[in-house]
Amino acid sequence: MSTDLQALFEAFGATVGKPAMSDAEFGETFRNMMSALVRFDYVVAFAYRGKERPIDLYSTFDPKEHIIFVTLYQAGPYLLDPFYHTAHARRTGVFRMRELAPDRFFSSEYYRTYYVQTGLAEEVGFFIAADSDTTIVLSLMRREKTGAFPAAEIALLKQVEPLVAKMARHYWSGLAARFDAQLNTGQQRGKKRGAKATALQPADAVWQDLNLTARETAIVDLVLQGHSSESIGLKLNISTGTVKVHRRNVYRKLGISSQTQLLSIYLKNFGATSEAHASPVSR
Template sequence: MNDLSDYSQQLSLLIDAVGEDPFPGQLVGTLRSLVDIDDATVIFYPERDYPVVEHFEVPEPSQNSTLSQFVLGPFLLDPFYVAATELRFGLFRLRELAPTGFKDSEYYKNWYRNCGYQDECGYVISLGDNAFLNIALGKTGTRASFSAKQVKTLADVLPVIETLCQSHWGTASVANKAGSIDLRAQLHKALQHFGETLLTDREAQVINLVLHGHSTKTVAEKLSISIETVKLHRKHAYAKLEVSSQAELFYLFLDSLMSAKDYAGGDTLVAYMQPPQ
């Protein structure tokens, strides 16, 4: 941890940057003056639109990068995003939010592993009217993790970070509302209905939980059914969807979501599986 004078100086610069383009980068710089951080990403979630990456480090988001794909749909499966939709705000470690078995999920392998994160702390900050901010702070070194002292330090400055972020992004959040299509609601609907035209209700429930990273055991607990019944539903669902693994299921979900044009509701697989005209 660096000394208080460094933090005070960085905080002064952050206050001056409210409402200006340098604010997200200065926000990360201020947090770095308190805690050693290997990587940071700041993502703004407007009330009705796709997420906006306000600050990133390496690798730079390009057309084919993980981040550029993340904001088009996979964010729906992110534990920090799910926490915000459940109105859970504050500072969290990934381990507090992720379901059991999350590290075996394809979402984890395709997002966190590609980022190189070994540990993550993240702020989830409400901006009002279903808009919120995620400040993701990562440790990428071998066996690196945030210490209890570092987590406490980040938690201690939450009130000032929250207030400044609400001041900076509050206007953008309000401006986003007027007359826009609720794209985030559409994506939630697509995930909710994924596979329902081909699967039974219970099979669809199992597949949805598997996509979110739940283990067979936690799926069984959530649905109040046996582990063997979960395995049977998953086997039948995989056969109907013509996939043989969780990886193939994940890619099928992403492909159907990304290819949906003018989505108005229902299962994205209906259009996805139609032969080309």
């Protein structure tokens, strides 16, 4: 598509003289700017910090879509999302999902049971390092019937990335305080329910009561993210055969025989630890 300069100038003009904007105001400004440059179906913006539940800053989903893209995502699947892991690594720039996904992502149980529900052909994200170890990710999504982003549009998004990053850091400053408030709210609710105090995030507590070793835990996390045994071996600097032995031991300990059952246990335990130690789903 051709660039709509008038729409772009109008969107950028909306920020002139405004020292601050609400989440919705800046989200709409970003959406209008991007609409002048490329074609897309959805926009969603999240803030990530460590393994904490992401903060939903802005999205354009209808209520039904919001359940899939937001509510279900924050219920646990975000920890298996390539975008989350890229944000957690504090990488910055514009990336396509296909660039970030592990080698078996599109055949993983996570993809088949959750991601496929989104009906997306492609997702492209602006990854922006913000304050206090927080990463902002603004995603543009295209449905299957719309198709993937052309190379020319990806190049254009990369060109505009420095401006988007500066604006996002300015209008979405102070996110650390919002994460702290979310964490404190979850801790207070946990105390009211009589939950045991813990220093662990729910993400770290998922496997703690299942008698898995640290190495086994690392391997099953990578399996669920969509890494093959070969990829896991390279990441952990162990042989493929050793990875397969650990996987067999995990399945034996858990009394399961498939990745489907492994994901089910993961989500069940994540839900239990989140209920005890974290704030309710809000995305």
